[in-house]
Structure formats: structure tokens, C-alpha cells
Amino acid sequence: MTPAAPPPAGGVRHLYLHLPFCAARCGYCAFVVEVGREEVRDAYLDALLAELAQEGGRLGPLETVYLGGGTPTLMGAGRLTRLLEALAPRLAGGAEVTVEANPETVDRTLARALVAAGVTRVSLGAQSFQPHLLAALDRRATPARVRAAAGLLREAGVGRLSLDLIQAVPGQTMADLERDIAEVGAIGPDHVSWYELEVKPGSALAARGAVVDPDLAEDAYLRVVDALEDMGYRWYELANFARDGARCRHSLAYWTARDYLGLGVGAVSTVAGTRWRNAPGVDRYVAALAAGRRPPRTREPLAPATRRRERWMLATRLDEPLDLGWAGPPDHPEAVPRLAGLGLVEAGAGTLTLTRRGRLLQNAVVQELMDFST
Ligand SMILES: C[S@@+](CC[C@H](N)C(=O)[O-])C[C@H]1O[C@@H](n2cnc3c(N)ncnc32)[C@H](O)[C@@H]1O
Ligand code: SF4
Incomplete structure (x- = not known):
């Protein structure tokens, strides 16, 4: 449902x-x-x-x-x-x-x-x-x-x-x-x-x-x-x-992790802390809607920690400082001075910015700061 x-x-x-x-x-x-x-x-x-x-x-x-x-x-x-x-x-x-x-x-x-x-x-x-x-x-x-x-x-x-x-x-x-x-x-x-x-x-x-x-x-x-x-x-x-x-x-x-609605086969929606994904398969999709039902889909509530990690992973792809008030604190704050020393990030007042070099290594940098294992 x-x-x-x-x-x-x-x-x-x-x-x-x-x-x-x-x-x-x-x-x-x-x-x-x-x-x-x-x-x-x-x-x-x-x-x-x-x-x-x-x-x-x-x-x-x-x-x-x-x-x-x-x-x-x-x-x-x-x-x-x-x-x-x-x-x-x-x-x-x-x-x-x-x-x-x-x-x-x-x-x-x-x-x-x-x-x-x-x-x-x-x-x-x-x-x-x-x-x-x-x-x-x-x-x-x-x-x-x-x-x-x-x-x-x-x-x-x-x-x-x-x-x-x-x-x-x-x-x-x-x-x-x-x-x-x-x-x-x-x-x-x-x-x-x-x-x-x-x-x-x-x-x-x-x-x-x-x-x-x-x-x-x-x-x-x-x-x-x-x-x-x-x-x-x-x-x-x-x-x-x-x-x-x-x-x-x-x-x-x-x-920037805003809410979005996705319609159609395979489409994903993320609204108010819940993600759902319509199943693939046009025939099942068409049959369900023709019968007035919702399409087959899976649904996953997003835990606050998951949303915070997604914000970090997504928003650091951009060339703008990450607002920590919005994204939340890093899981591993001790990594910040180390990454700064390597010239990969710059810490500001309530922000963290990936340098040009940091952006080229974005995934690895974020993995150092956030814990994606749970
Ligand atoms: C939704 S896809 C396809 C859109 C459109 N049907 C097309 O073929 O141009 C959007 C873009 O993702 C990129 N893309 C899709 N699969 C990829 C892959 N395995 N590796 C790299 N880029 C990919 C392609 O550049 C593609 O144009
Ligand atoms: S199979 Fe279709 S969606 Fe995928 S890249 Fe080719 S044209 Fe685009």
C-alpha cells in the first residue's frame, strides 16, 4: 500500500x-x-x-x-x-x-x-x-x-x-x-x-x-x-x-536532499523521511493503475542517521561549502584536522568545504568523515 x-x-x-x-x-x-x-x-x-x-x-x-x-x-x-x-x-x-x-x-x-x-x-x-x-x-x-x-x-x-x-x-x-x-x-x-x-x-x-x-x-x-x-x-x-x-x-x-516525487515504473520518491520505489515491469504497472490500484512498490523509512549521511554524500558533490547546521555533524570529527592537513577540506564557521583536490577524491573523503557501515 x-x-x-x-x-x-x-x-x-x-x-x-x-x-x-x-x-x-x-x-x-x-x-x-x-x-x-x-x-x-x-x-x-x-x-x-x-x-x-x-x-x-x-x-x-x-x-x-x-x-x-x-x-x-x-x-x-x-x-x-x-x-x-x-x-x-x-x-x-x-x-x-x-x-x-x-x-x-x-x-x-x-x-x-x-x-x-x-x-x-x-x-x-x-x-x-x-x-x-x-x-x-x-x-x-x-x-x-x-x-x-x-x-x-x-x-x-x-x-x-x-x-x-x-x-x-x-x-x-x-x-x-x-x-x-x-x-x-x-x-x-x-x-x-x-x-x-x-x-x-x-x-x-x-x-x-x-x-x-x-x-x-x-x-x-x-x-x-x-x-x-x-x-x-x-x-x-x-x-x-x-x-x-x-x-x-x-x-x-x-x-541538496530535497523531497521529490517519482512517477512511473522504477521511479523513486523520497517524501517526508520515507523512500519508495515503484517496481519495474510496465505490464504490472499498467494493470495496477488501470484497476485503480497503486503500482507495486517497496517502501523504506529513512532513519535520521541515514538521511544525515545521504546529505553529506550528496551535497559534498557540489562546489559549495557544506552547511553543518543543515547536514549535521560528521560521524568522525577527528578526521577533519587530518583531512585539512592533507589539503582536502577546509573547515569554516559551521561549514566544511572540499578543496579542489578534495573534490577529486570526494567519495574517499566522505568515507573518512561518515560511517556508512550501519
Ligand atoms: C537516463 S540515462 C539515458 C538517457 C537517454 N535515454 C540517452 O540514452 O541519452 C542518462 C545518462 O546517464 C549516463 N549513463 C547511463 N548509464 C551509464 C553508465 N553505465 N556509465 C556512465 N554513464 C551512464 C549517460 O550519459 C546517459 O545519457
Ligand atoms: S538503453 Fe535507453 S535509457 Fe539506456 S542509455 Fe540506451 S537509450 Fe538511454
Whole structure:
């Protein structure tokens, strides 16, 4: 049954909607995805709107909405417009509305429809501009298609364009990375997410025995940070870079541990100290909502210590001082002077800031300060 936790005062301000359909599964991907099954899209949209109606009482005026996937753009312009029209009355003024887009699905009609339906931000999955790396990742778009999609979205008037890229792909050289950096420079997006490849258990890459070379990953990361900063981007989160005023407000809500509601298969919600996760499986999801029931889900109350540790792990990803009044004290305060002596953190009045070096080692630094074993 549904979590009984009351909504926070004023309601939840951040909404994620999961659109799971993909034409094929990419070699690295472990997200909740339905390959093919396009005939279920209408029923899925009905179910998503039914879940929105069920959970709508938890929502306040929405500051951010994020349509993620899967491949949201595989829903097509008509269904996305229907969904965005249903959300429109719930938006606060100036809300950020993001849609993830796969390049091969973007044409002029879709780009214009997104803008007309109120989308303010598109996150385009480029991953790389090198044909051999796109092939290694099982991507369907050619480099030309990625460039064309960016152009069509710009031309349609999308307010903010973000590009996703992946580094440390098997077979990648530093020369490949330089070419990808140059492509990003030529497109000039407002925002860039540049992730290190994670070989997920169960993925096709894992089955092929792919491994990430840690030396390449480190060199590539340092080079990406330097290059994007030189281009004028702010390295505002470990893997995210933004031009002035173009940080992703939805992701910032996650990194600052705000409450959010997630709708759709596999979607996660965290509201008033409880986390719940809808089960994967479109058919069960659609059947439950069609019968007026809540979707199958698991529910986990978050202990105060868990929430405190999450705040530490998430908010230290940002380039801002951690407010200890908000995050709570470290589990191991004795580690602070040691880490400060190593040049990894700086202690202020009621704050702790990771230095540039500390940010490059963020996970290890936070593990020294917080106890994640319980
Ligand atoms: C929800 S995913 C996919 C969005 C969209 N369907 C696409 O393929 O572009 C968002 C981003 O996460 C990144 N990502 C997903 N799996 C990853 C992995 N195993 N390692 C590194 N980055 C990954 C990719 O850059 C991807 O664009
Ligand atoms: S990376 Fe994107 S397109 Fe590829 S399978 Fe995952 S969600 Fe689908």
C-alpha cells in the first residue's frame, strides 16, 4: 500500500516522470527500460496520468519537472504534449521542465512540439562523437545525427541545452577525448554532464568483459574539468558543468536532499523521511493503475542517521561549502584536522568545504568523515 507519510508543508516541489521505452538497450545501460513494446505507450501514459492523480495531493507548485528514461522522446510529440499539458497547471512560475532526448529521435516537429508544450531544458544523450566509441557503447546515433539534433533543438528555441557524455570507454584515447571536447566547444551547450563509464553488472558491456582503465579515467576526468572550465563552464557538481545560471535545478534538488516525487515504473520518491520505489515491469504497472490500484512498490523509512549521511554524500558533490547546521555533524570529527592537513577540506564557521583536490577524491573523503557501515 501507499506510504502513509504526510506531505511536507507546502507540498513536494520536484517531480520526476519515468518514460521507459527504448528502441534497443545500450551496452552500458542498467536503467529500468522496456525495449520495443511501443504498442503499450498509450496505456502507459494513461497509467502515468492515473498515478499523478493518485499522488497529486502530495505536490505543491512544481519548481522542477524532469521527464527521464528510457527514451522519453520515443513517446512521440503527441503523447509528450498530452503529458506536459496535464502537468502545466501544477507548475510554479519560472519552473524548469527538462526532457531527456536521444539524438536519433529528434526531428524538427518534435523539437518544436517540446518548446510549444513548455519544455525549458533538453538533455541530449550524445555520449561521444567518435564513431568507434559510439559503436562500443551500442549507440544508434551517428556523430552527424548528434550534431543535427543539437542544432534542431537550438533552432526550435529550447531555452537550455545540455549534453551527456561518457569518458573512459574501452578503446578511448586521450586524442579521442580532445576531439569530443572540441565538439562540445563547437556546439556550446548551456550545460554538460560528463560521466565516467560504469560497467554495470548484467549489462552487455559487462558480459563482454569490458573494464574501465582507472588511469585513463583519472586523466580524462582532470582534462575534462580543465577544458570545460577554460571554456567558461562552472564545475558545479562532480560530473556536471554549467554556464552562468544554467545549473540543473532538478538535479540540485537531489543533491541538496530535497523531497521529490517519482512517477512511473522504477521511479523513486523520497517524501517526508520515507523512500519508495515503484517496481519495474510496465505490464504490472499498467494493470495496477488501470484497476485503480497503486503500482507495486517497496517502501523504506529513512532513519535520521541515514538521511544525515545521504546529505553529506550528496551535497559534498557540489562546489559549495557544506552547511553543518543543515547536514549535521560528521560521524568522525577527528578526521577533519587530518583531512585539512592533507589539503582536502577546509573547515569554516559551521561549514566544511572540499578543496579542489578534495573534490577529486570526494567519495574517499566522505568515507573518512561518515560511517556508512550501519
Ligand atoms: C537516463 S540515462 C539515458 C538517457 C537517454 N535515454 C540517452 O540514452 O541519452 C542518462 C545518462 O546517464 C549516463 N549513463 C547511463 N548509464 C551509464 C553508465 N553505465 N556509465 C556512465 N554513464 C551512464 C549517460 O550519459 C546517459 O545519457
Ligand atoms: S542509455 Fe538511454 S537509450 Fe540506451 S538503453 Fe539506456 S535509457 Fe535507453
